[in-house]
Amino acid sequence: MADSWRQPRRLLLLGLGGLTVFFLMVPTLVVVPMSFTASNALTFPPEGLSLRWYEKMLTDRQWSTGFVNSAQVAIVTAVASTILGTLAALGTVRGRFPGRNATQALILSPLIVPVIIIAIGMFSVFVRWKVAGSLPGLVLAHTALAVPFVVVNVAASLRTVDRNLELAAQSLGASPVRTFRRITLPLILPGVLAGGLFAFITSWDEVVVSIFLTSARFRTLPVEMWEQVRQVVDPTVAAVATTLLVVTTTVLLLAFVVRRQAPAR
Amino acid sequence: MTAALVLRGLRKTYGEVAAVDGVDLEVREGEFITLLGPSGSGKTTTLRMIAGFTQHTAGTIEIAGRDMSQVPPHRRDVGMVFQNYALFPHMTAAENIAFPLEMRQTARSDIRRRVAETLALVKLEGLGNRYPRELSGGQQQRIAFGRAVVFQPRLLLMDEPLGALDKKLREALQLEVMHISRQLGATVIYVTHDQEEALVMSDRIAIFNRGRIEQLGRGDDLYDRPVSLFVADFIGESNILRGRFERDPGGSWLVRSDARWRVGAAQAERAALESGARAALIVRPERFRILGPEEARASRTAANANAVDATVRDALYLGSTRKYELAMADGQTATVRRQVGDGEVERQVGDVVALTWVVDDAVLVADPGA
Numbered sequence: 001m002a003d004s005w006r007q008p009r010r011l012l013l014l015g016l017g018g019l020t021v022f023f024l025m026v027p028t029l030v031v032v033p034m035s036f037t038a039s040n041a042l043t044f045p046p047e048g049l050s051l052r053w054y055e056k057m058l059t060d061r062q063w064s065t066g067f068v069n070s071a072q073v074a075i076v077t078a079v080a081s082t083i084l085g086t087l088a089a090l091g092t093v094r095g096r097f098p099g100r101n102a103t104q105a106l107i108l109s110p111l112i113v114p115v116i117i118i119a120i121g122m123f124s125v126f127v128r129w130k131v132a133g134s135l136p137g138l139v140l141a142h143t144a145l146a147v148p149f150v151v152v153n154v155a156a157s158l159r160t161v162d163r164n165l166e167l168a169a170q171s172l173g174a175s176p177v178r179t180f181r182r183i184t185l186p187l188i189l190p191g192v193l194a195g196g197l198f199a200f201i202t203s204w205d206e207v208v209v210s211i212f213l214t215s216a217r218f219r220t221l222p223v224e225m226w227e228q229v230r231q232v233v234d235p236t237v238a239a240v241a242t243t244l245l246v247v248t249t250t251v252l253l254l255a256f257v258v259r260r261q262a263p264a265r
Numbered sequence: 266m267t268a269a270l271v272l273r274g275l276r277k278t279y280g281e282v283a284a285v286d287g288v289d290l291e292v293r294e295g296e297f298i299t300l301l302g303p304s305g306s307g308k309t310t311t312l313r314m315i316a317g318f319t320q321h322t323a324g325t326i327e328i329a330g331r332d333m334s335q336v337p338p339h340r341r342d343v344g345m346v347f348q349n350y351a352l353f354p355h356m357t358a359a360e361n362i363a364f365p366l367e368m369r370q371t372a373r374s375d376i377r378r379r380v381a382e383t384l385a386l387v388k389l390e391g392l393g394n395r396y397p398r399e400l401s402g403g404q405q406q407r408i409a410f411g412r413a414v415v416f417q418p419r420l421l422l423m424d425e426p427l428g429a430l431d432k433k434l435r436e437a438l439q440l441e442v443m444h445i446s447r448q449l450g451a452t453v454i455y456v457t458h459d460q461e462e463a464l465v466m467s468d469r470i471a472i473f474n475r476g477r478i479e480q481l482g483r484g485d486d487l488y489d490r491p492v493s494l495f496v497a498d499f500i501g502e503s504n505i506l507r508g509r510f511e512r513d514p515g516g517s518w519l520v521r522s523d524a525r526w527r528v529g530a531a532q533a534e535r536a537a538l539e540s541g542a543r544a545a546l547i548v549r550p551e552r553f554r555i556l557g558p559e560e561a562r563a564s565r566t567a568a569n570a571n572a573v574d575a576t577v578r579d580a581l582y583l584g585s586t587r588k589y590e591l592a593m594a595d596g597q598t599a600t601v602r603r604q605v606g607d608g609e610v611e612r613q614v615g616d617v618v619a620l621t622w623v624v625d626d627a628v629l630v631a632d633p634g635a
Contacts, residue, residue: 164351167318170338171345171422172412173368179339182364186355 028245035238042233053239063240066224070204073135073220077142077203082196084143085150086188090180092151093158108148115208118145123212133215141213142203149202150195153259157191158184190261197255201248267330269294269452270315270420275324277310284310286476287324292454297446299455299463302473302499308456311473312422315454317341329419339368344413346423350405352397358408359384359393365416383411386445403434410442414449421446423455427462439465460500464488472496488549490535493630497547504553504599507632510536510544519546519629523594526571529625536629543632550602552626555589555612561619572621575599577612587611591620 030044038048057063092104110118122141123132131137161184169179185192207222214223221244228237270292277285285307292298300308313319315326317338326333333341344365352361359380366376384390387407397405406426413421426442427435443466446453457463463470464484472479472487472495480487480496491497494505508521510528517533519526526546538544561572575591578598582605589601589612599620603609612618 162349162351164347164349165353167316167338168345168347168351169353169364170318171316171341171343172365173339173342173416174364175337175339178368183353 031238031241032245035235035242037235037238040235042235042238053235056236057239057243060236062219062224063221063236066219066221067243069135069218070221073138073142074200074203076135076139077146078196078200080139081143081146081150081199082192085147085195085199086154086192088147089151089154089158090184093155094163107151110145111148115145119209119212122209126213132213133218135218138210138213138218138220141209142206143199145206145209146199146202149198150192153191153195153198154188157188161187190258194255194259197251197258201251201255204244204251205248268292268327269296269329270454271325271327272311272315273325273327275311275314275326276322277307277314277319278322283476285314285321288476288478290471290478290481292452295450295452297443297453297455297466297468299457299467299470300473301457301460301463301470303458306473307476308458308471308473309424312424312454312456315420316343316345316422341420342416342418343420343422344416344418346406346409346413346421346426348425348428350397350402350409352405352409352412354397357394357396358389358400361397361408362393362412362415365412369416379415383415386414387411402430403438406430406438410445414445414451417449417451419452421451421453423453425457426455428457428459435462442466464500472499474499489628491547491628491630494545494547494632497628497630502550502600502602504548504550506546506548506597506627508544508546510538510540510542510629512540517629519544521595524573526573526627527569527624528629529627531625532627532629536631538629538631543634545630545632546627547630548599548622548627550588550600551604552622553599553601554621555591555601555603555610556619556621557610558617558619561621569624570621571624571627572619573599575618575620577614577616577618580612580614591618593620 033046034042034044035053036049036051037043037046038050038052039046088107092100092107118141122144126132126137126141129137131140165183165187166179169183170176174182205222206220207226210220210223211226214220219227221240225237225240225244228234268291270290272288272290275285275288275290276283288307288311290298300311302308310319314321315328315333317333317336321334328341328343352358353364356364362380362383363376366379371379380393381390384393387410389404389407389411392400392404397408400408406429410426413423423442427438430438439462455463455466467484469481469483470487471481474495480492482490484500487496487500491500491503497503497505506519506521506526508519508526510533511518511520511525512533517528517530519528528546536544555577556572573593575593577589578592579588579590581588581590585605586602587605587609589603591599591601593599601620
């Protein structure tokens, strides 16, 4: 009886869900077949099948340096924002100090402030500091954007760790630093790693701030794509986009798997 | 010999509210002291201040003669057992026990030996490789206890450690914790709201009420000589007879509209009340005797006994004792326990009797009113 009216509802739900996924995914996935085209034009459906654009991507200096630059920036950003974000989460979750909520809001603000405003602000300051158009400058900017993701992930993990565990460790002779290393960190590690992976992706995908803060001599992959698409429409872009997509998806999946590893209890 | 722990004028305030309001306590080496009181009476806050988890507002804490004001928790050399065990979930039982030794840079071979000894002490040999989630609540608490004693701390603090366990297990562990603590010569500060647990385990009990120690003493002191209505009410069952304290050349009296009862000279002196003050006599249920009207008339003339008329409302047979609920002349209920046998006459519901008690068996305390 229950199934007789539940069945059509289920179908409707499945249909709607499928449609949503379709609209979300297709524009992204269209570039994948396009990257395997044999023709010189960026068209859909692709004509013929070839890996020539992947070959070009790997051999072209501009693309390969872009790839290396992006990876460098993303890795350094991930490491820096994981460290800073974890410390910030510790401070705002465990700490008791006046202005704690304001501090938390300030740290999370890059999630809310329009990116273009951040980009313009950073550009004008970084030019004066002479770090615009360089790796340190971009890492600095991306770290500011990525820290909130780490803070959110680590704070969520931290709230599940019983405060008494830390107190117990201290009463047993562990200094606050050792308590963190031996007790807190192992228990929040899934959150820390997930936050780090999100930070990596935040930097890896970033275009807006990067356009302002890169130069002809130092360009990341997404900025290179942006420049290329505006000048020549060459299927290499599709090959690069596909590569980017694969890396991002892999890292995201990894982040979800890691986050599932709830602390043993 | 210096005391293991000295608290002087210890206070903790949160804004306007004093959670702990001037606690003084001196604990001897090897003593088992229980902080007993209702929730919110300041006992746990006091324990956390001793551990160093909570900064005290005023007063001093000395452990083994050393002032602890500026000493962080990890240098206080104090073992702590929590109600929820607080075992490290990512470490095995043996690793949990080894933790305090590792923090003290103990040699590896020593650690292995002492962990094995401790597992044997808490009767969990062979379970060292289990993770906490693979152990029962009672086993987890044994590991937590082992972890807190393995490094022979100066003080062992326990915060309602058996509160989460069922009654039978709790009673077994009470004895075990007590025996092991004695065997190790540990100085223990134990927090509970369970008076039976306190009576079973402690050398001395500190009764907490509203952030202060209301009375400190051995179990029988608290039971037989409570200093206040609160203590009398908190420890054991008591019958509270309220009235006014009067003193005249004939002696000391508790005066009520319907009766006048003699107060023992020692009691009167101890309570040190002004004539006319509101006061109460506390009579434990087993101190009452129930007499028939005939016997009562005879005993009423005795100078060392008091009596009150009452009617039996309930007569409950409890095996080794009989428990009676009686309505006294003024309507108040009295509870009486009598040992079965010993020529004790069994009373029936509806019997009109006299409750009598020896003057010195009733404790006089001030009645602060509602």
